[in-house]
Amino acid sequence: MTTQLSDSATDSGPVTDAEFxxxxxxxxxxxxxxxxxxxxxxxxxxxxxxxxIFATLQPIMFVLLFRYVFGGSISVPGFSYNQxxxxxxxxxxxxxxxxxxxxxxxxxxxxxxxxxxxxxxxxQSAVLVGRTVSDLLRNLLTFAVMLAxxxxxxxxxxxxxxxxxxxxxxxxxxxxxxxWIQALIGxxxxxxxxxxxxxxxxxxxxxxxxxxxxxxxxxxxWLAKVADANPFTVATNAARALYxxxxxxSDVWQALAWATGITVVFATLAIRRFTRxxxx
Amino acid sequence: MxxxxxxxxxxxxxxxxxxxxxxxxxxxxxxxxxxxxxxAGKTTAVxxxxxxxxxxxxxxxxxxxxxxxxxxxxxxxxxxxxxYAAVDERLTGRENLELIGRFFRQSGGRARERATELLTGFDxxxxxxxVVKGYSGGMRRRLDIAMSLVARPKVLFLDExxxxxxxxxxxxxxxxxxxxxxxxxxxxxxTQYLDEADRLADxxxxxxxxxxxxxxxxxxLKDRLGGHTVTVDLLPGAGPETPAAVVAALAPHRTAGPVRxxxxxxxxxxxxxxxxxxxxxxxxxxxxxxxxxVTVERPTLxxxxxxxxxxxxxxxxxxxxxxxxxxTGTRSKNKTKTSSGAKP
Numbered sequence: 001m002t003t004q005l006s007d008s009a010t011d012s013g014p015v016t017d018a019e020f021x022x023x024x025x026x027x028x029x030x031x032x033x034x035x036x037x038x039x040x041x042x043x044x045x046x047x048x049x050x051x052x053i054f055a056t057l058q059p060i061m062f063v064l065l066f067r068y069v070f071g072g073s074i075s076v077p078g079f080s081y082n083q084x085x086x087x088x089x090x091x092x093x094x095x096x097x098x099x100x101x102x103x104x105x106x107x108x109x110x111x112x113x114x115x116x117x118x119x120x121x122x123x124q125s126a127v128l129v130g131r132t133v134s135d136l137l138r139n140l141l142t143f144a145v146m147l148a149x150x151x152x153x154x155x156x157x158x159x160x161x162x163x164x165x166x167x168x169x170x171x172x173x174x175x176x177x178x179x180w181i182q183a184l185i186g187x188x189x190x191x192x193x194x195x196x197x198x199x200x201x202x203x204x205x206x207x208x209x210x211x212x213x214x215x216x217x218x219x220x221x222w223l224a225k226v227a228d229a230n231p232f233t234v235a236t237n238a239a240r241a242l243y244x245x246x247x248x249x250s251d252v253w254q255a256l257a258w259a260t261g262i263t264v265v266f267a268t269l270a271i272r273r274f275t276r277x278x279x280x
Numbered sequence: 281m282x283x284x285x286x287x288x289x290x291x292x293x294x295x296x297x298x299x300x301x302x303x304x305x306x307x308x309x310x311x312x313x314x315x316x317x318x319x320a321g322k323t324t325a326v327x328x329x330x331x332x333x334x335x336x337x338x339x340x341x342x343x344x345x346x347x348x349x350x351x352x353x354x355x356x357x358x359x360x361x362x363x364y365a366a367v368d369e370r371l372t373g374r375e376n377l378e379l380i381g382r383f384f385r386q387s388g389g390r391a392r393e394r395a396t397e398l399l400t401g402f403d404x405x406x407x408x409x410x411v412v413k414g415y416s417g418g419m420r421r422r423l424d425i426a427m428s429l430v431a432r433p434k435v436l437f438l439d440e441x442x443x444x445x446x447x448x449x450x451x452x453x454x455x456x457x458x459x460x461x462x463x464x465x466x467x468x469x470x471t472q473y474l475d476e477a478d479r480l481a482d483x484x485x486x487x488x489x490x491x492x493x494x495x496x497x498x499x500x501l502k503d504r505l506g507g508h509t510v511t512v513d514l515l516p517g518a519g520p521e522t523p524a525a526v527v528a529a530l531a532p533h534r535t536a537g538p539v540r541x542x543x544x545x546x547x548x549x550x551x552x553x554x555x556x557x558x559x560x561x562x563x564x565x566x567x568x569x570x571x572x573x574v575t576v577e578r579p580t581l582x583x584x585x586x587x588x589x590x591x592x593x594x595x596x597x598x599x600x601x602x603x604x605x606x607x608t609g610t611r612s613k614n615k616t617k618t619s620s621g622a623k624p
Contacts, residue, residue, distance in 0.1 A: 029385065119330045121352050
């Protein structure tokens with residue numbers, strides 16, 4: 001191993017005061033920083049095909065298992081179970097997809113990469129915006145695969161294409177909002193393993209104590225109350241109504257309000273946490 | 281004006297006082313080594329100076345800019361290589377470098393050009409388009425340092441740049457740092473190794489328990505520390521060869537450092553740096569003392585601490601987490617043994 005610096009690197013030395021240019025700090029640059037950081041993660045996606053394949057196999061498995069295992073024994077008035085179930089599975093998969101945000105951040109922290117990013121003259125929020133945006137795009141990919149499988153086994157946009165796309169967009173927005181919760185968890189725990197379990201554990205009760213798989217009326221009344229108050233139920237109901245061409249009532253607006261609220265609150269907390277986080 | 285200036289920095293993490301009034305300066309185009317054992321506060325000092333941690337009190341400037349008041353402007357002027365190679369192992373070496381270039385607002389073309397320059401300069405051309413996951417430890421370190429130099433910083437911070445490297449990569453890293461310094465890169469590095477500070481630094485500050493306990497050029501510190509140590513192993517059950525007799529025989533070479541007896545058969549004394557093994561053997565002979573072995577060693581970090589504080593550096597390490605307590609034990613020693621006949 002030679003370490004002789006060749007001629008071409010002789011300007012690795014410091015710049016003189018006259019040469020020094022202060023990097024500009026504007027909103028446009030903050031957005032570019034965010035996109036730059038997002039591409040760091042997106043570039044890695046096709047290189048880790050195993051991970052991509054497993055990440056898409058899981059929702060496919062869920063679609064098929066729920067459809068064919070429970071499909072025969074659960075009947076929902078006014079729906080074919082397929083049309084009832086699929087929006088619930090979409091919603092659950094999208095929310096679970098947010099877990100990657102926390103794990104990825106915890107990994108970057110553990111490896112000291114967050115220190116490197118924090119010592120750069122970039123917008124501090126760009127690191128988290130870039131991470132959440134790249135996870136949103138990855139979830140979009142997962143969603144597309146899942147929709148294709150759902151279509152193959154008979155799911156349809158009964159409410160038309162526009163509403164179908166609207167419902168899908170709403171669920172992606174929820175996924176993005178939950179990414180910020182996961183970001184806060186990933187920045188707060190001590191290890192990648194803790195980010196993994198701490199990120200996923202609470203999502204099981206949240207997604208099952210909801211209208212995603214069975215109507216809440218069938219639950220014990222105290223549980224039904226919890227399920228009805230669950231924002232995940234609101235989002236699922238809104239998406240389900242849009243996919244099936246039913247009247248969503250105020251669910252769409254309530255769901256949008258929840259997603260916006262979660263994003264604002266948790267993005268604020270996560271960014272504050274980030275600027276104070278020491279690496280481990 | 282110094283490039284780096286820290287005045288009376290203090291920082292606590294809960295009950296632990298990491299820094300208690302640390303002062304240091306780094307002059308333009310020089311290397312400052314911050315030498316100390318694990319837990320001395322070296323990394324905390326680097327983290328404050330690189331805007332990652334806010335001090336509880338005291339203040340610090342980089343190029344005259346306050347690290348707390350204007351962190352963004354400070355970040356534009358520094359390069360940081362932390363203790364663990366902060367490289368994205370999913371990307372190629374080139375992509376890692378270009379990423380940093382774009383973060384420094386370089387144009388796409390300029391970022392590519394700079395990446396090529398650095399890959400060439402750091403002997404990573406062949407590996408540049410490979411994913412970092414397959415890099416060796418030494419290659420990762422080189423890429424890590426190259427990433428810190430993308431924007432040609434006014435000061436480069438290297439936090440324990442050779443910890444965890446094998447001896448060959450360590451030597452290569454020293455040569456690399458020397459060539460950067462030759463180009464005029466102002467550098468502050470932390471280290472647990474006296475030989476590393478000795479070789480690379482223009483000046484050294486010795487840190488213990490969060491404060492500077494000694495500062496000076498490597499030569500000044502070595503002189504002050506009494507140069508070398510002589511270890512004399514006595515034959516078991518011998519007659520006139522008592523530890524006191526050995527100390528008396530070596531009196532002409534001794535410096536102020538303490539005499540240590542690890543047990544009844546071993547005596548360790550500090551001697552002047554110009555003392556050679558033949559000198560010691562000769563003086564013991566002249567006193568009529570027969571001994572089992574004589575070793576002349578350059579001072580180690582332990583000796584520095586023994587000389588300055590009366591306690592060894594490894595004492596501090598016993599309190600650190602598992603697996604990190606053996607580092608000082610693996611330091612390379614510049615030993616010269618009587619049997620080898622080498623000069624000290």
